[in-house]
Amino acid sequence: MKTILIQGGKLYNGLGDPVKKNPGLIIKNGIFQQVGVEENESHQLLSDPKVIKINATNKWIMPGLIDGHCHLTFGHPDWSPIIGDGNVQSAELCTLRAAENAKSVLMSGVTGISIPGGAWFTDVAIRDAIKHGIIQGPHIFAAGRFISTYGSIADTSPTSIESPHLGIGVLTNTKEEMLKEVRYQVKNGVDLIKVGDSPWGDEQMISYEELKVITNETHRRKRKVTIHARGAGSTQIAANAGVDWIMHADYAREEELEIVAKKKIPIMPTISALEVVCNYGNEHGVPQSIIDKMRYNLDQSIIMLELAKEFNIKLLCGTDSGNSPIMKYGKYHALELDMLVKYAGYSPEMAIKAATSDNAITLGMEGKIGAIAINYIADLIIMKDDPSKKFSSIHNDGNIQCLIQKGHIVQSIFGEI
Ligand SMILES: [Zn+2]
Incomplete structure (x- = not known):
């Protein structure tokens, strides 16, 4: 070299x-x-x-930028619908798409991504192929399918099908099932366990006791765990159960943020995806009702960010690129830095820190990268x-x-x- x-x-x-x-x-x-x-x-x-x-x-x-929230296997953004919406495709095609997506991400200046969930164990394979120099792509920290309960964000299939492997979530409705799924995913090479609460945070889909089983087992096996938690209740139990970082936290207010701050758990607001849909959703045919919902949650997140500043909570940088046909690879990975400056009162240098050295935790490489x-x-x-x-x-x-x-x-x- x-x-x-x-x-x-x-x-x-x-x-x-x-x-x-x-x-x-x-x-x-x-x-x-x-x-x-x-x-x-x-x-x-x-x-x-x-x-x-x-x-x-x-x-x-x-x-190089680190995007702490990027999905490679939901389907190529130009190929709608996304996989989580029931688009049937093979694991083989999914993997080839993901390889192409990984390259697009790298070429846009993103040298590391944390992938909080995807279909099959495709992201694990992509990570290893990049590591071995078979394909080009960023450093990858990979989760498997979201650990979900009935009604959680990744429970998108009818109950007659439950959770097929092509979906991005796996249904686990008891503590025993959750424990087994963590072990199964770790055996299959994940770095990260992703838990899914309700899509918009209006309801809480998992209990403290259940989440504690997941965090205990994940940490015992030296992996990291994060949760899609938009709600106040799920943010609070996430902090108490000791997840490594919390995604979203839209509805968290003083009571919950005080616990988050005390436990020194970072929040990854990931509001870029909301901002993009609010600004460009109409052009892409997103129904007005969904745009309105996203606008509402964006407003809630902005309130949370103002409070998070008072509590000195560390913010991480993620964009949810690849989560829908709008969030194209290579286009929005740096948008969250603008969001941190605009809504969280960050200086440009602090925003860069959030998307680089602070984000190293999302790659499990603190102090080594970024x-x-x-x-x-x-x-x-x-x-x-x-x-x-x-x-x-x-x-x-x-x-x-x-x-x-x-x-x-x-x-x-x-x-x-
Ligand atoms: Zn996501």
């Missing part, structure tokens, strides 16, 4: 520090070996033909425009001029790869 020297440009390090002049980066053996290069050393490297040199003058550098700092995995993007002006523009055509993953140049306008 060749050594890479990157000089010039402005740098966001992903740790929340103010943007600064790039002090010089040396990437070697897949990691940032040096951040800060002295002049004599730089001369030596510049004259070494074996070193790849990148001049990022007038460009912007940041760690920052441009010594010994971190060398994932970075070099952009034409300052991302903080409008984060969602990161994915604009031609903006990403260089993409490096694990110290390998994946794409670059700077010549040598």
Whole structure:
């Protein structure tokens, strides 16, 4: 693996520090070996033909994005309907689609994704294929099917069918079934257990005792667990049962957020998907009743975010890309950063931190990925425009001029790869 020297440009390090002049980066053996290069050393490297040199003058550098909530197997967004809606397809076709989706995600500057649920164990296979260099894609942290009760978000099939493997949820209605499903999924290679509460948070579909069985067993087996919890009640039991992060929490207010803060559990609001449907749902033929519902939940989430700030709750960054034909791969992975600035009072540097080093927990790689700092995995993007002006523009055509993953140049306008 060749050594890479990157000089010039402005740098966001992903740790929340103010943007600064790039002090010089040396990437070697897949990691940032040096951040800060002295002049004599730089001369030596510049004259070494074996070193790849990148001049990022007038460009912007940041760690590769981590999308903490992205689905690869719900179906290709251009191919509606999505799999969870009963679209019958084979595991084989699902896997091929997912491989293509993973590549699109990577090429848009996203070097890591956490996948909270999908059909079969496709995401586990995609993760391993990427790890072994068979296909290209981001680092993947994969869940299996959502652990659901009757009426939960992923219980979409008629009761006569219960939960077929092509669905994204598996029905478990007793503690014994939940325990067995956790063990079954871990045996099949998942990194993450995904639990589903009600779709919109109006009702609570799982009890504290049930969730505690899931979190205990998952943690005993050294995996992580998250929950789709829009409701106040499910947010509260999620915090008390000790999930690793809570998704959404739309209806959580002071009483619940106080517990979340005390337990130091991060919330991943994932409001990008709501924002996109509110703004573009009409163009895509989404029924007005669904758009209205999403607008309502978005408003609830905005109230939650204002309170979360008071409680100093850490926010993670996820977009739910791939959850519907509207949430296209490579288009909205950076939108959540704009949302954190707009609704949660985050500075641009803090928003980047949320989507990089803070989001490392969603890959199970805390302290190892998501920052441009010594010994971190060398994932970075070099952009034409300052991302903080409008984060969602990161994915604009031609903006990403260089993409490096694990110290390998994946794409670059700077010549040598
Ligand atoms: Zn999702």
